[in-house]
Amino acid sequence: MSGAAVLTLREVSRTFGGLKAVDRVSLTVEEGEIFGIIGPNGAGKTTLFNLLTGLIPLTSGDIYFQQQRLTHAPPHQIAALGIARTFQNIRLFKEMTVWQNVRLGQHRHGSTQFWANLLNTPAVQQQQRRLADRATELLYWLGLYDRRDELAGNLPYGEQRRLEIARALALQPKVLLLDEPAAGMNPAEKQALCELIDRLHEAFQLTVIVIEHHVPLVMNLCDRIAVLDFGQLIALGDPLRVKNDPKVIEAYLGGDV
Numbered sequence: 001m002s003g004a005a006v007l008t009l010r011e012v013s014r015t016f017g018g019l020k021a022v023d024r025v026s027l028t029v030e031e032g033e034i035f036g037i038i039g040p041n042g043a044g045k046t047t048l049f050n051l052l053t054g055l056i057p058l059t060s061g062d063i064y065f066q067q068q069r070l071t072h073a074p075p076h077q078i079a080a081l082g083i084a085r086t087f088q089n090i091r092l093f094k095e096m097t098v099w100q101n102v103r104l105g106q107h108r109h110g111s112t113q114f115w116a117n118l119l120n121t122p123a124v125q126q127q128q129r130r131l132a133d134r135a136t137e138l139l140y141w142l143g144l145y146d147r148r149d150e151l152a153g154n155l156p157y158g159e160q161r162r163l164e165i166a167r168a169l170a171l172q173p174k175v176l177l178l179d180e181p182a183a184g185m186n187p188a189e190k191q192a193l194c195e196l197i198d199r200l201h202e203a204f205q206l207t208v209i210v211i212e213h214h215v216p217l218v219m220n221l222c223d224r225i226a227v228l229d230f231g232q233l234i235a236l237g238d239p240l241r242v243k244n245d246p247k248v249i250e251a252y253l254g255g256d257v
């Protein structure tokens with residue numbers, strides 16, 4: 001961790017009708033850390049990701065990426081700045097191959113000009129080769145290289161989750177948001193995923209923000225953890241501190257941590 005702020009949330013709120021889904025949340029995520037977000041069902045975790053990625057507008061407050069105000073930025077601009085995510089409900093192109101899904105994730109890196117593309121210039125060919133190499137590398141990392149020609153929809157569930165991560169990484173993000181990446185996995189798969197996230201974080205120099213229900217996974221993986229309850233931030237700190245926080249034990253963990 002370098003200690004520099006990557007994401008800064010100031011009094012971020014989102015209401016749905018009368019419901020305060022996210023309620024004046026202020027926090028800073030530092031460069032290079034693995035930051036966990038936990039909380040009971042309906043605590044506002046996914047809504048917070050939707051606000052960070054511009055999928056829904058804030059009701060009030062501000063979000064900054066490094067020094068840049070993101071508060072009203074559209075999703076494509078946020079993605080282009082280097083913030084990528086996966087979804088709680090897997091959102092792959094199921095009728096496309098594993099390879100095509102990752103290549104589509106690289107979309108913003110196809111930066112060469114329209115005419116250059118049309119004429120297939122050497123610069124275009126070189127860029128395409130570079131992107132294909134990167135896609136290959138990602139598929140190796142996620143253990144999906146042998147599956148590259150299969151339809152995404154035909155992969156077993158755990159591999160679909162990993163493909164989502166590969167596709168998010170194809171954007172070459174600085175910040176990777178993972179929404180319950182281990183949902184539906186057995187304990188051994190969860191442990192393996194946890195180790196994989198840690199290695200990816202190291203290898204690609206990522207800042208990772210992870211929403212996860214499985215408390216041991218979050219405790220092992222994360223440098224710091226934020227706990228949400230009814231949209232409010234009720235605790236923030238290193239795993240040990242959060243685990244022993246009476247508010248957390250009372251509101252969420254019920255003493256079984």
Ligand SMILES: Nc1ncnc2c1ncn2[C@@H]1O[C@H](COP(=O)(O)OP(=O)(O)OP(=O)(O)O)[C@@H](O)[C@H]1O
Pocket residue numbers: 016019021039040041042043044045046047048088
């Ligand atoms: N588009 C929406 N319209 C109305 N209410 C919504 C909408 N999205 C979320 N909510 C509500 O906001 C609250 C927070 O939901 P959110 O999905 O962010 O919680 P969560 O912590 O991610 O929960 P879970 O762990 O179950 O995924 C819930 O009460 C939810 O019903």
